[in-house]
Amino acid sequence: MISAVMTLVDEIILLIALANMGLPLGEPQRVHVRDMYHGKSVVGAQGELLRGASVAVFKFRRDTLGEPGNPTVDYATDPAFWDQMKASGVNAVRVVFFDAFQRSRGDFHVHPNQPFPFTSLSIADAMVQGIEDRRTAMRQAVLDRDALLADFDTIVELAAERQMYVMINYHDVTGYQDPDFEEGLNRHQSQFAYKTSKDYLFRFWSLIAPRYAHRTHVFYELMNEPVGYHPNDYSRQHVRDIVQTYHLVRALAPDTHIVLGSFTTPASFNERSMLRVAYEMERYGAADPEKNGVDFENASIGFHPYDISDLPHSAVPIREVMRRYAVINTELGLPHALRISDEEPESPGYFNDFLSSQSMERINVSWFAWNTFGPEEFGLVFEDIFCSDAHAKGYFWGEELSLAEGLARLQQTDCIDAQEAYDIALSLFHVHTDDPKATQ
Numbered sequence: 001m002i003s004a005v006m007t008l009v010d011e012i013i014l015l016i017a018l019a020n021m022g023l024p025l026g027e028p029q030r031v032h033v034r035d036m037y038h039g040k041s042v043v044g045a046q047g048e049l050l051r052g053a054s055v056a057v058f059k060f061r062r063d064t065l066g067e068p069g070n071p072t073v074d075y076a077t078d079p080a081f082w083d084q085m086k087a088s089g090v091n092a093v094r095v096v097f098f099d100a101f102q103r104s105r106g107d108f109h110v111h112p113n114q115p116f117p118f119t120s121l122s123i124a125d126a127m128v129q130g131i132e133d134r135r136t137a138m139r140q141a142v143l144d145r146d147a148l149l150a151d152f153d154t155i156v157e158l159a160a161e162r163q164m165y166v167m168i169n170y171h172d173v174t175g176y177q178d179p180d181f182e183e184g185l186n187r188h189q190s191q192f193a194y195k196t197s198k199d200y201l202f203r204f205w206s207l208i209a210p211r212y213a214h215r216t217h218v219f220y221e222l223m224n225e226p227v228g229y230h231p232n233d234y235s236r237q238h239v240r241d242i243v244q245t246y247h248l249v250r251a252l253a254p255d256t257h258i259v260l261g262s263f264t265t266p267a268s269f270n271e272r273s274m275l276r277v278a279y280e281m282e283r284y285g286a287a288d289p290e291k292n293g294v295d296f297e298n299a300s301i302g303f304h305p306y307d308i309s310d311l312p313h314s315a316v317p318i319r320e321v322m323r324r325y326a327v328i329n330t331e332l333g334l335p336h337a338l339r340i341s342d343e344e345p346e347s348p349g350y351f352n353d354f355l356s357s358q359s360m361e362r363i364n365v366s367w368f369a370w371n372t373f374g375p376e377e378f379g380l381v382f383e384d385i386f387c388s389d390a391h392a393k394g395y396f397w398g399e400e401l402s403l404a405e406g407l408a409r410l411q412q413t414d415c416i417d418a419q420e421a422y423d424i425a426l427s428l429f430h431v432h433t434d435d436p437k438a439t440q
Helices: 008-016 059-064 079-087 099-103 123-128 134-161 199-211 236-252 274-283 316-322 356-362 375-393 398-412 416-432
Strands: 032-036 039-043 051-057 092-097 165-170 218-221 258-263 299-303 327-332 367-369
Touching: 008 398, 008 416, 039 316, 039 327, 051 134, 059 099, 059 134, 079 134, 079 375, 092 134, 092 367, 099 199, 123 134, 134 165, 134 199, 165 199, 199 218, 199 236, 236 258, 236 274, 258 274, 258 327, 274 299, 274 316, 299 316, 316 327, 327 356, 356 367, 356 375, 367 375, 398 416
Parallel strands: 051 092, 051 367, 092 165, 165 218, 218 258, 258 299, 299 327, 327 367
Antiparallel strands: 032 039
């Protein structure tokens, strides 16, 4: 017997039936801040959460493709890998600019004043890697820049063709300034000390920010875990540097969403919490009319749910921030029992969940999985762990993404009935995806 009572999903599907399914969708419209039951979150154009994987782009892998023991195809620009991600429920990809990490690290036994190979964005970058002639160094910097942009251009197009979002991330760890190559490394170091300048960071964003400013499916994560390791370690100088970088990028990409903070963990040892640091970003220069803080109407606070101390592993700091600012989980890993590397920090779930991905779904926070670098690793981590757990426990997001795609088609269908149906269907979709019963 067929029930006379239609579910919300049934009603949405019925309305979506008015869409022209033959329309090519193209790249999604911009991510935005959505105020939901649990607080503010960064979501896709229809209000859907982002469920993401990570790919890395860097010179060393690019230059060693095809060498003995190395792959012949770069997975990051391989259409087959992007098809795999799309088919597995990924609707966003964090593109990690890993050269920043390479640049700040080296091997004392190889050369104490020379970093690992990295993309040169200036003559000085090429010369610190061993090129002595300035003209040769300039040519190398141009070649490196062009190769980097070719990779990013390809990735941006691959994502657009599959209606996926791209979050471009400048990726160092516990730093964002320029390394001090003159001071060099000692035999116990692998990471250079940092100076106060931010030339490489600024050159990167000056190159990238305007290039993809018009692409609606692209947004930016300014830094990665810029301060070690807790919110209380973020000084006022760190806040000034983050706000300065924000204004550089905002001027070059006025409409692009920007993610700031990217805290290693939400847990803090004192009252200088993640919320306090976010508030200082917003209020920076409030007493000085010549200065402006962050406008969080189109920006958010990024965090990683790692458990790296004896502090309570709790979602309370996240939910405190959500009440005032949008949040996004730009990197999550695995609990100890499932880690694929001893160097990987522990990332257990909250609310007694085994995986932090389930906890993010529980409080409506978009998330990006770490260690998905290539088809095999993606299969092991995203498909066999995250997706399998979601299917087994009944929180897989496939239906939500299908409905969001149907809504996008309905939105683009050019007739009055379709537009009226879209308005109704979107409101029902927002009710469907904002379920307070999941609260714990």
